[in-house]
Amino acid sequence: MLISLGPQAFVPVTPVFLVGTYDEAGRPGIMPAAWGGVCSTQPPCLAVSLRRSRWTWRAIQHRRAFTVSIPDRALAGETDFAGLVSGRSEDKFRTLGLTPCAGDHVDAPYVGECPVILELQLRHTLELGSHVQVVGEIMDVKVRRDCLTSEKLPDAGAVDALTYVPLAQEYRSTGEFVARAFAVGKTVKRRGGEERQ
Numbered sequence: 001m002l003i004s005l006g007p008q009a010f011v012p013v014t015p016v017f018l019v020g021t022y023d024e025a026g027r028p029g030i031m032p033a034a035w036g037g038v039c040s041t042q043p044p045c046l047a048v049s050l051r052r053s054r055w056t057w058r059a060i061q062h063r064r065a066f067t068v069s070i071p072d073r074a075l076a077g078e079t080d081f082a083g084l085v086s087g088r089s090e091d092k093f094r095t096l097g098l099t100p101c102a103g104d105h106v107d108a109p110y111v112g113e114c115p116v117i118l119e120l121q122l123r124h125t126l127e128l129g130s131h132v133q134v135v136g137e138i139m140d141v142k143v144r145r146d147c148l149t150s151e152k153l154p155d156a157g158a159v160d161a162l163t164y165v166p167l168a169q170e171y172r173s174t175g176e177f178v179a180r181a182f183a184v185g186k187t188v189k190r191r192g193g194e195e196r197q
Contacts, residue, residue, distance in 0.1 A: 021059035029087035
């Protein structure tokens with residue numbers, strides 16, 4: 001039996017992003033964001049929703065660029081801390097001992113310790129209510145060498161990306177292989193007993 005929880009900002013898990021920007025004075029900053037994901041294949045785009053009150057939102061408006069660093073399990077504490085203080089008053093990179101690396105394709109810093117980095121050029125903003133959604137065109141994806149398969153594809157198990165569980169307010173990590181996409185569905189039998197072709 002399903003139990004109604006009413007209208008909530010909820011899906012079972014969301015990705016955790018460390019959004020990187022330079023402010024108007026050129027200071028690097030990061031903030032965690034859990035409302036986001038890929039939103040277009042061509043051009044490749046990613047959307048992230050931020051509160052208007054965030055220092056990061058002002059920086060994105062000014063620089064028209066941002067990065068998304070994807071933290072792994074080992075960076076759970078640093079990621080959470082980055083959401084507890086504001087970049088207005090604290091240099092989070094310095095406090096956390098993280099490395100701000102200049103983007104190669106956009107005017108924004110990324111977290112050198114993260115296994116996956118996306119560099120994004122701001123393309124669109126959308127007012128949503130409590131949040132503003134920023135859509136960035138992905139100008140480059142960087143993956144740490146030890147997190148690539150022999151075919152040079154990102155290995156989710158090796159990345160062990162941090163995820164967030166809304167409502168429960170807990171972090172989990174990815175990694176366990178379940179099945180190959182666009183293949184496992186072909187093994188499912190249709191009602192009536194026919195196999196899918």
